[in-house]
Amino acid sequence: MAIEVRIPTILRTYTGGERVVDGAGSTVTEVIDQLETDHAGIKERLIENGEARRFVNIYVNDEDIRFTGNLQTPVADGDTVVILPAVAGGSADV
Amino acid sequence: MLTIDRATHDAIIAHARRDHPDEACGVVAGPAGSDRPARHVPMLNAAMSPTFYEFDSGDLLRLYREMDDNDEDPVVIYHSHTATEAYPSRTDVNLAGEPGAHYVLVSTRDGAHESGPVDFRSYRIVDGEVTEEEVRVVDRYDTAPITQQKAEH
Numbered sequence: 001m002a003i004e005v006r007i008p009t010i011l012r013t014y015t016g017g018e019r020v021v022d023g024a025g026s027t028v029t030e031v032i033d034q035l036e037t038d039h040a041g042i043k044e045r046l047i048e049n050g051e052a053r054r055f056v057n058i059y060v061n062d063e064d065i066r067f068t069g070n071l072q073t074p075v076a077d078g079d080t081v082v083i084l085p086a087v088a089g090g091s092a093d094v
Numbered sequence: 095m096l097t098i099d100r101a102t103h104d105a106i107i108a109h110a111r112r113d114h115p116d117e118a119c120g121v122v123a124g125p126a127g128s129d130r131p132a133r134h135v136p137m138l139n140a141a142m143s144p145t146f147y148e149f150d151s152g153d154l155l156r157l158y159r160e161m162d163d164n165d166e167d168p169v170v171i172y173h174s175h176t177a178t179e180a181y182p183s184r185t186d187v188n189l190a191g192e193p194g195a196h197y198v199l200v201s202t203r204d205g206a207h208e209s210g211p212v213d214f215r216s217y218r219i220v221d222g223e224v225t226e227e228e229v230r231v232v233d234r235y236d237t238a239p240i241t242q243q244k245a246e247h
Contacts, residue, residue, distance in 0.1 A: 084158055089190070093183070094185050
């Protein structure tokens, strides 16, 4: 059994339009490295300076990884990883 | 062009007025591929700020799961500016993550949160490029089958 990775609309250009792809690895970092191998270019959209980007949300089995160990969050076969761009903005510059 | 029913249009303005001076935010979901905003989902601004908005990450996950289950798209993503015009800021453009959505901005500046007209404008934001589009407010959607209209009211 593989890890299910759900890809948001804006990143499906990297996955040939696929909403769900197979992942592999024992941590979120490893899953993202495998994603990069399969879908070159996607990693840069998720990671910045070795950390998950501030305005990208990553969940493992419905838990935001910010609360479970960030990129070191463990992942196992059968788990679901969801990637969602933050819905955010506003009049201030950030 | 964004076509939106009056009840939803008015509900978005009411939400923006209610949350003033903080920015209000939300989504109007619609059947996938229909481009028809049908189900208004006001969201909590987790930033609770007059100059920034962000959906709570748990709320965001639930919303997207719900839309997946219902076979819906986020047809409209809206927020308010409370001291500036209803035009996407640099932050809005940088963070826009739904190329298929109509980004609606309303402005409650200059006392509009209490009375008078509220600017209600719509944009496409794709690859950092902003294109304003016409907003057509209709009493109801002509093409909606009768059964669906009943379900919506």
